[in-house]
Amino acid sequence: MITINIVRDEENNRIVSFAVEGHANYARHGEDIVCAGVSAVSVGTVNAIEALAGVELPVKMKNGWLSSKIPHLSDKEVEAKVQLLLESMIVSLDTIAQSYGDHVAVHDPQ
Secondary structure, three states, X not given: XXXXXXXXXXXXXXXXXXXXXXXXXXXXXXXXXXXXXXXXXXXXXXXXXXXHHOOOOOEEEEOOEEEEEOOOOOOHHHHXXXXXXXXXXXXXXXXXXXXXOOOEEEXXXX
């Protein structure tokens, strides 16, 4: 199962980190559409944050694991873009989890 853990600042609900770990085991390696979908959304979000907000997130990736701590940004406009992209990632991952709940779980304290 793929588990996505979202950590938020309790004071302002800001996403401060996320971690994606595990394997969906929906199909054989190389044919797993669930794993491919989660990977595309999570890695795509990291890339979008860099391309659209100009922020390079500190990312750790290794064999079925992706995590990042979101830096606190002093530019409020850039911070808002980053948070919007992260919220969009959560919506997309929740959508995948709704269809493939036996293979994906999103844990978001919101």
